[in-house]
Amino acid sequence: MGINLLEIFWIKTLTFTFNEVLFNIKSMSVFNLNEQNTNLDKKIVAGLERISQVFKILLWEKSKKLSLSPIQIQILIFINYHAKSQATVSYLAREFDVSKPTISDTIKTLEQKKYIHKIMDNVDARSYSIELTDLGKTIVSDTENFINPLTEIISKSTIDDKIVLWKNISGMISQLNKMKIITIQRTCYNCKYFSSQNNKSFCGLLQQELKDEDIRIDCGEFIQM
Numbered sequence: 001m002g003i004n005l006l007e008i009f010w011i012k013t014l015t016f017t018f019n020e021v022l023f024n025i026k027s028m029s030v031f032n033l034n035e036q037n038t039n040l041d042k043k044i045v046a047g048l049e050r051i052s053q054v055f056k057i058l059l060w061e062k063s064k065k066l067s068l069s070p071i072q073i074q075i076l077i078f079i080n081y082h083a084k085s086q087a088t089v090s091y092l093a094r095e096f097d098v099s100k101p102t103i104s105d106t107i108k109t110l111e112q113k114k115y116i117h118k119i120m121d122n123v124d125a126r127s128y129s130i131e132l133t134d135l136g137k138t139i140v141s142d143t144e145n146f147i148n149p150l151t152e153i154i155s156k157s158t159i160d161d162k163i164v165l166w167k168n169i170s171g172m173i174s175q176l177n178k179m180k181i182i183t184i185q186r187t188c189y190n191c192k193y194f195s196s197q198n199n200k201s202f203c204g205l206l207q208q209e210l211k212d213e214d215i216r217i218d219c220g221e222f223i224q225m
């Protein structure tokens with residue numbers, strides 16, 4: 001059975017539409033260099049992607065030297081600076097967006113290396129929180145400087161540039177959290193003490209106005225709204 005003219009017309013139309021959609025999808029990609037280099041939005045996203053690679057590279061370099069995995073280093077640093085209530089398997093799994101078994105395995109290894117010890121829960125015998133040993137604290141002070149190259153670059157910017165950068169970063173994090181891409185956020189924007197009126201932000205706990213540079217993304221006093 002042959003193809004009639006109408007069928008040829010539809011095949012051509014659909015093929016053309018499909019190719020056009022494919023072209024548009026390709027041309028919308030941040031990774032398409034023609035698109036990226038002529039579109040500032042996409043150039044910024046590509047730049048952020050490049051910076052995220054830097055964090056991974058710096059952390060990997062440090063972890064190789066100390067025979068620790070990146071997640072092991074991140075957990076040790078996190079525990080050192082956060083409350084005991086946040087040093088649990090469930091909380092760490094949500095914080096680092098990994099499964100509970102992954103966190104449990106990491107904790108087991110860190111315990112074997114004598115960097116942490118468990119504090120069993122008096123009420124629930126299956127639950128525990130984690131505390132650093134003195135050796136664990138030494139590892140933290142040896143590793144937490146992995147981020148220094150970026151700190152040095154930012155320290156050279158003007159205060160006005162830093163405030164603009166911070167305003168954009170904190171706003172972006174807040175939006176990513178609303179989109180449920182970033183899960184746990186201890187930021188002012190999600191805090192029950194935060195209020196905003198006439199474009200001015202305020203912390204009810206500290207009883208002070210929060211300027212752009214005062215907005216926190218990880219506050220020890222944070223309470224979920």
Ligand code: SF4
Pocket residue numbers: 186187188189191192193194202203204205206216219220221222223
């Ligand atoms: S308690 Fe902390 S997170 Fe909450 S509004 Fe005040 S400064 Fe921000």
